[in-house]
Amino acid sequence: MAGRTVAVVGGGASGVLATKELLRGGDQVVLIEPDEPGGGLAYGTARPWHLLNSRAGAMSADPEDPGHFVRWANCSPEEFRPRAEFGRYLRDVFSGLKGVDLVQARATGLSERGVVLEGGREVRADEIVVATGNPAAAQPAARPDHPDYIPDPWRAGVLDAIPSDVPVLLVGAGLTAIDVVLTLTADGRRDAPITAVSRRGQLPLSHTAVPSPPAALPIDESLTLRDIVRFIRAEAEKAGDWRAVVDGLRPHLDRIWGSLSCDxxxxxxxxxxxxxxxxxxxxxxxxxxxxxxxxxxxRFEVRAGGIRSMTAPPAGGLLVELEAGVQWFGAVVNCAGPGRLPAAAGGFAGALLDAGHARVGPHGLGLDIDAKGRVIGADGRVRDNLWLIGPLRRGAQWETTAVPEIRSQAHALIDRRK
Structure with missing residues (x-):
């Protein structure tokens, strides 16, 4: 059903890709985003040393033109380009869209006629697409209310304010922690060490400089979790490079996830x-x-284990009790991944939950949806005019945080009414 007015809530990568595809399908689109579209948390706060975690050849905004970003950036498909550059690319893509109405305001909820904005104004819409990105970061149970504890490393200026001569503790050892390490050491003047602590003490692994083609995997998606793990290990041993097997699994992941029991x-x-x-x-x-x-x-170490307590001595900084003992840090930076809903829902997603327009999805990883991506309300009914794309699909789906999958979700909006 073309020609309907669709409000897209969120102007990061998910929102820009959704807007692009809805316009392609003939809909009238209102994008609601308080900041400049195309940035979002991943690309709007990136520093020059933050690189994409995927090769340029995978990052096109156009599902029908895989080389679009590569040509725009004038680079090789195998390169890992700066994230800030990709943000500029998304802004350029958005600026080239014709017929979109940008409303630079914060969405606070739904009304019978559309979307409610901060201050009470309404945007009328026949349908709404929720494209608000990841839930808020998880916070450690021992989180103190103290200026030397930084709950959000992406808040402007907080990392620059950390003195270079004090030891820093990072809570979490994932890609956010890597980004923080790069920022804290970028000027070469950091004298004190950085420690990352996580339950397993595992850092992300690295891509190879030259990519291997994804393995073709004859996987039976009805296998049990134990059998799937055995299959993957056997295939990785045969392939010689586990990366080819991991990348070959990608098209199967959502079906595998859906075939597993809740346990x-x-x-x-x-x-x-x-x-x-x-x-x-x-x-x-x-x-x-x-x-x-x-x-x-x-200058950087990673420890396995948890944080038992954090206390603030009079002289400043924080005393942190780790499994190896108590240690003083001049700053503690939260680098944990997304938290569980409903606590981590935040902003617009939280408002949907509070009003019963949505319910928490499997395992608290996102919002609940049906097979088409329509939001399921607290009453168990599908909201026929409320769609969800991006990371908040996690739980109902598994592979839903990277550009190729979000691009496919956005493209599917063209045929959503069939």
Whole structure:
């Protein structure tokens, strides 16, 4: 059904890609975003040393033109380009769209006629697409209310304010922690060490400089979780490069996830999710080389375990009780991944939950949706005019945070009414 007015809430990568595809399908689109479209958390706050974690050849905004970003950036498909550059690309894509109405305001909820904005104004729409990105970051149980604890490393200026001569603790050892390490060491003047602590003490692994083609995997998606793990290990041993197997699994992941029982999904989340993330979401080769050098020099270390307590001594900083004992840090930076809903829902998604327009999805990883991507309300009914794309599909789906999958979700909006 073309020609309907669709409000897209969120102007990061998900929102820009959704807007582009809806316009292609003949809809009238209102994009609601308080900031400049195309930035978002991933690309709007990136510094020059933050690189994409995928090769340029995978990052086109156009599902019908895989080389679009490569030509725009005038680069090789195998390169890992700066994230800030990709943000400029998304802004350029958005600026070239014809007929979109940009409303630079914050969406606070839904009304019978559309979307409610901060201050009470309404945007009328026949349908709404929720494209608000990741949930808020998880916070450690021992989180203190103290200026030397930084709950959000992406807030402007907070990392620059950390003195270079105090030791820093990072809570989490994923890609956010890597970004923070790059920022804290970018000027070469940091004298004190950086420590990252996480339950397993595992960092993301690295891409190879030259990519291997994804393996063609004859996988039976009806297997149990235990059998799937055995199959993957056997295929990785045969292939000689586990990266080819991990990348070859990508088209199957949502079907595999959906075939697992709820108990198997919980087992995966408890025992296998972190090792999988380390293999699946990898560092650019240049970043991996730099991180290795920092570790060899003793400027960056990674520890396994948790944080038992954090207390504030009168002289400043924080005393942190780790499994190895109590240590003083001049700053503690939260680098944990997305938190669980409803607590981490935040802003617009939280408003949907509070009003019953949505319900928490499987395992608290996102919002609940049907097979088409329509939001399911607290009453268990599908909201026929409320769609969801991007990271908040996690739980109902598994592979839903990277540009290729979000691009496919956005493209599917063209045929959403069929």
């Amino acid at each position: 198997e999904q919980e087992q995966f989340l408890r025992h296998l999710a972190r090792p999988w993330e380390c293999h699946r979401h990898r560092m650019a080769p240049a970043v991996g080389t730099l991180i290795d050098a920092l570790r060899e020099e003793g």
